[in-house]
Amino acid sequence: MNSQATLQLTGLNVVIHPGLSLQDIELSIRPGEVAAVIGPNGAGKTSLLRAICDELESSAGRVELNQRNWQQWPQQERAKIVSILPQRSTLEFPFTVNEVVNLGRIPHSTSAQENHRIVTAALELVDCAQFAEQFYLNLSGGEKQRVQLARVAAQIWSTQADNRCLILDEPSASLDLAHQARIVEMIRFFAEQGVAVVTVLHDLNLASKCADKFLLLDKGKTVASGSAEEVLTEQIIGETFGVQAQVGTNERDGSRLIIT
Amino acid sequence: MERIDSHRLIMALLFLLPVLTLCYLSFGPSIISPLRLFGNPESIELAREQVILSAIRLPRALMAILVGASLAVCGAVMQGLFRNPLADPSLIGVSSGASAGASFMIVFGASILQGNQILGLSLVSLGAVLGAVLAVFLVYRLATNRYGTSVITMLLSGVAIGAVASALNNLFTYFADSVMLRRISVWEMGNLEGASWERVLLMAIAALVLLWRVPRYRQALNAFLLGESEARYLGIDVEWVKKELIIITAFAVGVSVVVVGNIAFVGLVVPHILRGAIGPDHRYLIPATALAGAILLLLADMAARTIIAPAELPAGILTALVGAPVFFTLLVKSRSLNNPERL
Numbered sequence: 001m002n003s004q005a006t007l008q009l010t011g012l013n014v015v016i017h018p019g020l021s022l023q024d025i026e027l028s029i030r031p032g033e034v035a036a037v038i039g040p041n042g043a044g045k046t047s048l049l050r051a052i053c054d055e056l057e058s059s060a061g062r063v064e065l066n067q068r069n070w071q072q073w074p075q076q077e078r079a080k081i082v083s084i085l086p087q088r089s090t091l092e093f094p095f096t097v098n099e100v101v102n103l104g105r106i107p108h109s110t111s112a113q114e115n116h117r118i119v120t121a122a123l124e125l126v127d128c129a130q131f132a133e134q135f136y137l138n139l140s141g142g143e144k145q146r147v148q149l150a151r152v153a154a155q156i157w158s159t160q161a162d163n164r165c166l167i168l169d170e171p172s173a174s175l176d177l178a179h180q181a182r183i184v185e186m187i188r189f190f191a192e193q194g195v196a197v198v199t200v201l202h203d204l205n206l207a208s209k210c211a212d213k214f215l216l217l218d219k220g221k222t223v224a225s226g227s228a229e230e231v232l233t234e235q236i237i238g239e240t241f242g243v244q245a246q247v248g249t250n251e252r253d254g255s256r257l258i259i260t
Numbered sequence: 261m262e263r264i265d266s267h268r269l270i271m272a273l274l275f276l277l278p279v280l281t282l283c284y285l286s287f288g289p290s291i292i293s294p295l296r297l298f299g300n301p302e303s304i305e306l307a308r309e310q311v312i313l314s315a316i317r318l319p320r321a322l323m324a325i326l327v328g329a330s331l332a333v334c335g336a337v338m339q340g341l342f343r344n345p346l347a348d349p350s351l352i353g354v355s356s357g358a359s360a361g362a363s364f365m366i367v368f369g370a371s372i373l374q375g376n377q378i379l380g381l382s383l384v385s386l387g388a389v390l391g392a393v394l395a396v397f398l399v400y401r402l403a404t405n406r407y408g409t410s411v412i413t414m415l416l417s418g419v420a421i422g423a424v425a426s427a428l429n430n431l432f433t434y435f436a437d438s439v440m441l442r443r444i445s446v447w448e449m450g451n452l453e454g455a456s457w458e459r460v461l462l463m464a465i466a467a468l469v470l471l472w473r474v475p476r477y478r479q480a481l482n483a484f485l486l487g488e489s490e491a492r493y494l495g496i497d498v499e500w501v502k503k504e505l506i507i508i509t510a511f512a513v514g515v516s517v518v519v520v521g522n523i524a525f526v527g528l529v530v531p532h533i534l535r536g537a538i539g540p541d542h543r544y545l546i547p548a549t550a551l552a553g554a555i556l557l558l559l560a561d562m563a564a565r566t567i568i569a570p571a572e573l574p575a576g577i578l579t580a581l582v583g584a585p586v587f588f589t590l591l592v593k594s595r596s597l598n599n600p601e602r603l
Contacts, residue, residue: 055489079495086489092343093485093540103486106479107495155494 004067005030006165006196007052012061014044014051022048022220025061029213031162031194034187036201036211038231040241043217045200046087049169052198053084066163079107083155087169087200089148097123097131097139097147104154118157122150125186127179141174146182153186162194169200184210208232208256216240228256264537266544273551277325280558284321285313287562289570292317323455324561324575325554326467327516328526332553333470334509335527336534336545340481341505342403342414345535346590348528349513352414353395353421355524358510358517360425361391363432366440385462389514395421396510400502451574452520452561459519466515471550473508477501478542485540523576525583526553532590 005028012025022044029035037045050056052063054070063070065082083104091100101122105115123129126146131139136147149171156164168187172180180203187197187210201207207214214231216223218240224231237245243260250257285294292309297318299306331349338347349355365387399421403414433441480501483491492498516523530553531545538544557575560582564575 053489053493055492075492075497076495079493082493084493086487086493089487089490090343091486093345094535095485095540099539099541100486103482103494106483 005064006066006163007198008064008067009052010062010064012048012051012063013059014047014056015059016044016047016056016220020044020047020220021059022051022217023222025215025217025222027198027215027225029165029196029198031196032191033213034191034197034199034211035213035215036199036207037215037217038201038204038207039217039223042219044220045217046169048217049084049167049198049200052167065165076107079155081156081161081163082165082167083152084167085148085152085169085171087173089144091136091144093137095136097128097134097136100136100147101150101154104151104157107155115154118154119150122154122157123147125153125189126150127182142176142179145171145174146179149183149186153190156190156195164190164193164195166190166195166197167199168197170202171199172201172203172206180206204232204237204258205250205255208258209250209253232256232258263539266538266541266548269534269538270544270548270551273548273555277551277555277558280555280562281321281325284324284558284562285317288312288317288565319457319460320452320455320561321558322460323452323463323520324557326460326463327452327520327523328553328555328557329550330463330467330470330512330516330553331523331527332530332549332556333474333546334513335553336531336542336549337474337477337481337505337509338527339531339535340484340540340542341502342400343485343487344414345532346528346587347414348525348587349509350522350524351528352399352418353425354392354510354513355517355522356422356425356429357395358388358392358514359522360428360432361387361389361394361514362518363387363429363436364391367432367436385515385518388518389511391425392510392514392517393507395425396506400506451576452564453572453574455520463515463519466512470508470512473504475546477505478546481505481542482540521574521576523557524580525587526557526579528590529583529586530556 007027007029009025009027012022014022016022020042025048027035037048039045047056051058052070054063065073065078098119101119102115104122105118108115110118120129120132123132126149128143128146128150131143131147136144139147152166152168156166158164166187172183175183184206187199191197199211201211208228211228213225213227215225216231216236223240224236232247234245234247237243237247237258246259248257248259249255282294286292290309290312292313294313296306296309297313334349335347338349338352339345341347362384365384369383369387399414399417402417480491480496483494483496484501486494488498531549534545534548534552538548557579560578561575564573564578567573
């Protein structure tokens with residue numbers, strides 16, 4: 001496996017609005033690694049993802065994808081290896097679920113049969129195969145979220161290539177418990193194939209289940225970054241979120257368990 | 261929401277279009293077999309029929325087909341670009357912008373025209389196209405902020421830009437002499453009566469550009485329906501696609517205003533109904549929309565010619581009379597379906 005970082009942020013500075021800016025963000029994600037961006041509301045997590053995707057202009061620093069500056073990638077080439085799930089999607093046209101997920105195949109020139117196979121597999125991954133022929137607009141909020149996840153999964157679906165990158169903004173929002181667990185499985189599924197994953201997560205327990213490294217932001221600054229042992233401590237969580245937290249170990253999988 | 265198979269629908273429309281065109285050619289104040297077009301004019305009577313067909317009915321039928329197809333495709337493109345099923349060239353100020361641009365050229369370009377039909381027509385077209393592009397660009401800029409395009413702002417700024425354009429139109433009219441006035445009044449009502457071969461040729465160019473360029477963006481338009489950011493993440497050059505499509509549609513609508521005036525609601529209703537029937541996938545929606553738009557305007561003009569025969573109604577009045585209630589129904593329906601915030 002490649003030891004070079006898939007996604008590398010160096011000294012990234014972004015002015016979000018006059019009262020808030022991201023300062024000197026450093027993050028390096030290698031193939032197969034999962035990084036969770038955590039922090040209280042308004043910490044700049046979503047803005048960080050948007051800055052990575054060049055939706056927000058950075059005032060200093062750089063974003064590199066496979067050792068090449070993000071902006072220097074041809075858009076279509078980049079879309080073949082990087083897939084991004086925004087925080088919320090507003091699709092208001094009467095597509096079927098199958099058609100929505102198939103939109104994820106737009107950057108690729110694979111055959112219709114191949115696309116159909118991938119769409120079906122991606123829908124199974126998020127437990128939506130039973131909705132395939134239904135209309136997207138008739139689904140509930142959580143179901144729509146899962147279909148969007150399947151679309152994002154279909155975009156970088158492949159068996160080889162460890163230069164791929166998956167960027168998710170709160171993939172677990174509006175999902176029930178069973179499907180939150182499913183998201184963890186999906187993230188691990190891609191990580192095992194060598195995909196570098198960066199995801200914003202609100203639920204620290206969910207984050208500790210799926211991530212290898214953590215970036216804790218508060219008011220645009222990095223509070224802590226590194227492994228679960230370095231970031232998810234009672235002291236740091238208490239200071240950042242303003243809550244009394246107890247940190248234990250989940251007996252089942254050895255991940256950190258945060259009780260507030 | 262039951263879907264119709266898109267291939268079958270397109271095949272049915274492909275069959276229907278030539279059949280209706282033959283009907284259109286046959287019926288009128290006198291019933292003439294379209295076969296008269298070929299064959300020798302043996303008598304004066306036959307020669308007269310041949311002239312009616314080749315100089316009046318055939319260009320007019322082609323005009324209805326070209327304008328109907330273009331307006332419907334422009335509607336489909338705009339609804340995709342604005343991500344809103346209620347967008348339409350006439351609702352967002354394109355048509356009034358085109359009228360104002362055309363009037364401007366008629367009044368102030370008169371010295372350059374010097375009675376040259378072809379030059380005059382192309383100068384007026386240029387004015388209409390520029391007016392249309394300017395109007396759609398202003399509406400788009402006013403309605404778009406960094407969170408996307410707001411529907412209510414878009415419709416409101418369409419009304420505002422439309423009001424400005426018709427005020428300008430009045431201003432130009434004020435400076436116009438009687439010959440100019442007559443020419444300006446041609447744009448006010450959509451009417452296929454004046455279809456000449458020169459005008460058909462001009463419209464054919466606009467329609468060909470439209471039907472050649474738009475299908476290249478069918479997948480980009482599909483991606484647009486997800487949202488602009490999502491389209492960018494799918495590798496679409498969003499700004500470029502937006503600019504090119506706005507210019508092409510404004511060009512086609514502008515030219516259609518020059519040749520036949522304002523034909524309302526074809527661009528709104530046709531793509532909207534087809535989207536319900538075969539789904540929003542632009543790979544099928546665009547060809548189906550082009551065919552159905554052509555058929556609709558052909559039918560509307562056939563009705564316009566026959567309802568109060570031997571006199572005629574302008575087809576634009578007919579499409580507006582039928583289209584406005586349909587639009588209103590769509591508005592009420594989408595209001596109950598959608599998030600009230602967005603409308």
